[in-house]
Amino acid sequence: MRNMRWLPLTIVGSLLLLSGCATSTSVKNTQPWHYLPMAVPLQSTTQQEVQLARIDQILLRDDIAEQDRAQIYYERGLINDSLGLRDLARLDFNRSLSYNPAQPDVFNILGVYFTQSGLYDAAYEAFDSTLELNETHQYAERNRGIALYYGGRYDLAVRDLLKHYSDNENDSYRALWLYLAEREKEGSEQATQALRDRYQASDKQDWGWQLARLYLNDISEQAFFNEVMNSSMDNLQLAERLCEGYFYLAKRYQAQGDLGSAVALYKLAMAGNVYDFVEHRYSMLELSRIAQQLSQSPSS
Template sequence: MRNMRWLPLTIVGSLLLLSGCATSTSTQNSQPWHYLPMAVPLQSTTQQEVQLARIDQILLREDLTEQDKAQIYYERGLINDSLGLRDLARLDFNRSLSYNPAQPDVFNILGVYFTQSGMYDAAYEAFDSTLELDETHQYAERNRGIALYYGGRYDLAVRDLLKHYNDDGNDPYRAIWLYLAEQQKSGNEQATEALRAHFQASDKKDWGWLIARLYLNDISEEAFFREIMRSSTDNAQLAQRLCEGYFYLAKRYQSQGDLGSAVALYKLAMAGNVYEFVEHRYSMLELSLIAQQLNRAVPVS
């Protein structure tokens, strides 16, 4: 049996946060949830702090080539990004491009930043630049599909995400994002049928297929979270899986019109500080979009 001494630190009670979930007709839970699993929020490591200090020292050298500076600023940007320091990271990525503009990875991550900010046209251009430099860059293909999804261009989003899924049918996240786009394009019934077919055709090895089962109503929310708790080997993995689990569950409630539960779950997706995961990145965008939706619904007096 795994050493689970860290487990008591991961549980916080919140009846309010799941009150909406408990009353939803779509859930299979026979009883309301009174407790939500939580991980201890991830913090910066000594290694990351040492790396930043070392990079700052290296940048003081006068013998660096432009290629050296481009690589160093890119690496510092990645560290800042992993710490949630996205303004500093974006500054470093732009500096890196100023020394070497032919960097597909840099354009890709800047495209993600543009998507987070709701600057979809700029995001499309950034991902197009990535793919022009490296047509096999699958992350850019996926991220462009997600940007198109958030930009409301569902036909194009399905095109990109379907190609991305076809490149690896055993990756559950490719199937899930394709499902979300198809849900908007073709409706829930057709998207669910496609997701079930993708699930059945997969090897089902990746834990993320549990999320697909949740969407397919093959597993209850209680069993879903219990499996996350059971299978997570340490706090870092627990934080990562909960970030994903809460995000996609929030998407489910949002699609059902339960914005209160969706807002609570998006906040929980961000609570573990898993800054590098797209689920953390887009939770803030989702909250902004919900706020805009609610503001439009309020009549002007």
């Protein structure tokens, strides 16, 4: 079992001593997690700060039409969301809906927030509202599939995610989320073979197929992270790719029963502050679920 005692594992305000709670699943450690690459955490830009200041000034005016005010609140919500200010963002999204309730994009992002909070029924309703307003809204289709996955409704999750994948079979992330749902529904062996078939059928242009290769054991963890470091053009791209890489690697270790490594990697996925990536959004949800799992299991 990997020695994880170097890492203080604080989840939802509680110290989890995983050295005695992780399962005995044997997984070779290619390198200690604290030696893995890191990006400089993303910070707010001058442009974002100026945009927020301008929006605040515009909203003080009393001659703005309700449709315009709804759009402005939505745009400010997106900026707050990208900065990790999700309570402020949610408040802006709700204000936007109060001025214009027929906004599929707003229902979609609120559905993501409900999923992050584990409020799956509310999430399903929000995504259903999005698709009622815009039946071709593919992000809502994907996000509903993810919510169904986290809600344990794997048959329906596979249905949504398979439809989403079929709309663009060269998109690696569609294949990855479909794989995660199929793994729960059909088992690891069948899901892995399906992922391999989809990888082989793709044009392999999307960088995310490197993540699929990691799941398929076609590339080692060390080679994967070397690829991340060598191919990233700047710190932004490095932060984004590491966020993705750490999240999907955490999902793999979690499926193998190595919760200590999964926790460490989920925390690394969040370390770059890539707030608007689904991998960052759902890392905290994964940590909360692991904390709940451990709290309900007998002490070892």
